Amino acid sequence: MKQLLLKDLYTQRLFGFLFPLIFIMPFYSISLNGANYIVVYVTYVAIWLSIYSNFGTAASNRLGLKLLSSLPVTRKKLVQGKYCAAFMWWGISLISYGTIASLILISTNNILGWGTILSLVLSLCLAFIIISVFYPLYFLFNYQVAAGITMVIPALAFFGMTFSTVMYDENSLPLQWELFLIENLLFYFLFILVSMLITFASYRLSVAIFEKKDL
Amino acid sequence: MENIMEVNGVSKGLKDFQLSNLSFDFKKGYIMGLIGPNGAGKSTLIRCLMDLAKIDSGEIKLFGMTHQENTKDIKQRIGFVYDESHFYEEFSLEKNKRIIAPFYKHWDDETFYSYTKKFHLPLKMKLKHLSKGMKMKFAIAVALAHHPELIILDEPTAGLDPVFRRELLDILLEIIQDDKKSVFFSTHITTDLEQVADFITFMNNGEIIFSKEKDAIFEDYKIVKGPSELAGEIQSLNPVGMRKTDVSIEALITDVHNVAPLLPQGVQLERPTLEDIMYYTVKGITS
Numbered sequence A: 001m002k003q004l005l006l007k008d009l010y011t012q013r014l015f016g017f018l019f020p021l022i023f024i025m026p027f028y029s030i031s032l033n034g035a036n037y038i039v040v041y042v043t044y045v046a047i048w049l050s051i052y053s054n055f056g057t058a059a060s061n062r063l064g065l066k067l068l069s070s071l072p073v074t075r076k077k078l079v080q081g082k083y084c085a086a087f088m089w090w091g092i093s094l095i096s097y098g099t100i101a102s103l104i105l106i107s108t109n110n111i112l113g114w115g116t117i118l119s120l121v122l123s124l125c126l127a128f129i130i131i132s133v134f135y136p137l138y139f140l141f142n143y144q145v146a147a148g149i150t151m152v153i154p155a156l157a158f159f160g161m162t163f164s165t166v167m168y169d170e171n172s173l174p175l176q177w178e179l180f181l182i183e184n185l186l187f188y189f190l191f192i193l194v195s196m197l198i199t200f201a202s203y204r205l206s207v208a209i210f211e212k213k214d215l
Numbered sequence B: 001m002e003n004i005m006e007v008n009g010v011s012k013g014l015k016d017f018q019l020s021n022l023s024f025d026f027k028k029g030y031i032m033g034l035i036g037p038n039g040a041g042k043s044t045l046i047r048c049l050m051d052l053a054k055i056d057s058g059e060i061k062l063f064g065m066t067h068q069e070n071t072k073d074i075k076q077r078i079g080f081v082y083d084e085s086h087f088y089e090e091f092s093l094e095k096n097k098r099i100i101a102p103f104y105k106h107w108d109d110e111t112f113y114s115y116t117k118k119f120h121l122p123l124k125m126k127l128k129h130l131s132k133g134m135k136m137k138f139a140i141a142v143a144l145a146h147h148p149e150l151i152i153l154d155e156p157t158a159g160l161d162p163v164f165r166r167e168l169l170d171i172l173l174e175i176i177q178d179d180k181k182s183v184f185f186s187t188h189i190t191t192d193l194e195q196v197a198d199f200i201t202f203m204n205n206g207e208i209i210f211s212k213e214k215d216a217i218f219e220d221y222k223i224v225k226g227p228s229e230l231a232g233e234i235q236s237l238n239p240v241g242m243r244k245t246d247v248s249i250e251a252l253i254t255d256v257h258n259v260a261p262l263l264p265q266g267v268q269l270e271r272p273t274l275e276d277i278m279y280y281t282v283k284g285i286t287s
Helices: A002-011 A014-022 A024-033 A037-052 A058-070 A075-107 A117-140 A143-150 A152-167 A173-183 A185-212 B042-049 B067-076 B093-103 B109-118 B132-144 B162-175 B190-196 B214-220 B228-235 B256-262 B274-283
Strands: B003-014 B017-027 B031-035 B057-062 B078-081 B150-154 B182-187 B199-204 B207-213 B222-227 B241-244 B248-253 B268-270
Touching: A002 A075, A002 B093, A014 A024, A014 A037, A014 A075, A024 A037, A024 A075, A037 A075, A037 A117, A037 A143, A037 A152, A058 A075, A058 A143, A075 A117, A075 A185, A117 A143, A117 A152, A117 A185, A143 A152, B003 B042, B003 B182, B017 B042, B017 B057, B017 B182, B017 B199, B017 B207, B031 B042, B031 B190, B042 B057, B042 B150, B042 B182, B057 B067, B067 B078, B078 B132, B093 B109, B093 B132, B109 B132, B132 B150, B132 B162, B162 B182, B162 B190, B182 B190, B190 B274, B199 B214, B199 B274, B207 B214, B222 B228, B228 B241, B228 B248, B241 B274, B248 B256, B248 B274
Parallel strands: B031 B182, B031 B199, B078 B150, B150 B182
Antiparallel strands: B003 B017, B003 B057, B199 B207, B222 B248, B222 B268, B241 B248
C-alpha cells in the first residue's frame, strides 16, 4: 500500500498542486456569509488532488494501469490504493491548503477558525462521496469521462454556495442552515453512515470492474 | 527439468480476434522464442501470461501457480519488458526507478546501476527524451534489477539497431547461464531466435502451429527446390507451402522422414530458416 501511495504522490503534477491556489480568494468570498470557508476549500482541494492524480490521456492512462498491473500487486490492492490515497490527499489538503486559507483569514482579521472536528469529518465524508463517483467511471471508461462527470458536482456546489451568499446575505439562511447542522447530531450521523456505504459500494464496484478489465 | 510455464487449452476472444485453445509448456533454464507474423496473437498471449488480459477458458500456470492463486508472488519472480515504453515519460530514469523499485522484495540497486552504467543510460534525463533503443535498455535494466527467475520480453528487438540487438541477445544468453533463470521472448525477427533460442513456439492466426525444441524443428522441416515441371508431384505430397516461378519451384515440407523418400528425383533438400518456416506456413501455396 505504501508503494502505491508514494507512487501517487510522486506522479502528482506541479499543476495539480498549484491550481487550487487560484480559487482561494473566490472561496474566501463565501466566508462572508459565515460559512466555514476553510473546510469547504479543504474539501474542494482534496477532491481536486485525488482526481487530478489520475490525469492523463486515455492512452497514457491505459499504459499506466498496464504498468502497475504488471508489478507484484493485485488489482484489488491497486483499487484500494486509490481509495486510501483519497485519505492522503485530504490530509495534505487540510495541512497545507488549510494553513494557507487560515493565514488569509488571520491577515483579514476574520474571526472564523478551522471549524470543529465534526465539520472536518463531514468534509472527509463529502470528499469520499465525490471520489466514489469518480473511480468506478475511471476504471470503466477513462480519466476524461470520469473527471468530466465528477468535477461537475463540486463545481455546482461551489456556484450554489456563491449564489446563496448573494441571495440570502440579509436573512442569513446559510446561518440558519449551520444552526440546523449544529443542533442535529442525527443528521451528522446519517451523513457519515451514508458516505461510508457509498464509498464501500463504490470500492466494490471499482474492484469488480477493474478485475475483469483487459489491459 | 521442472516446467516454469504451462499453458493448457487457453482461449481468449477479443473484438475481432481469437486465441484458440493454446497449449504448450516451457522448462526452467532455457530460452523460448515466440514467433509469428504481425497480428498472430503473440502480444495477446503475453498479456494473458502477465494476467493483463483475462483468459476466457483454459489455464496458465507460472512457477506451478495460476494468477488466481497468487499473482503477486508470480509477478515478484518475473521481469517483464513491454513492446513499448510504459514508464512515466515526464520523469527521469532515476525517478521512474524510485517509483518502481519499492514494489519488488528483491530489488537490487547495485544490479540496476550496473546495468544503467553498462547501457550508458543518463539517469537524470527524462524518459521522453530517450530514443526507443535507450528506453528498451532502461526497461531491461528495470526488469533485471530484481533478480527475476523468468524474463518475459514482448518484441524487445523491434526497432533496435543491430549492435544493441546483438548486445541484448548476449545479455539473454548471459542470464540463462544461471540455470534457475529462463527467458521467454516474442519477436518477428527470426534470425535473433536462431542464434539464442532453445525452444520455439510458432503462432499464426491465434493458434499454435508448433512449440518444439529448435533442433527438432530443423529436423522436421526441409526446403525442397527443383524445376517447375515437378510442381505437381511435390504438391501431391501436401507441402506446408510452395512457391512456383516459370522455371523453378520451392516448397516447405514437414514430416521429412516419411515424405523425403517419396520426393521425385532431381530435387534438392535444404535446411530452412525460421523465416522460411514462418513464410510458407503463413502464405501456403502461391504461384
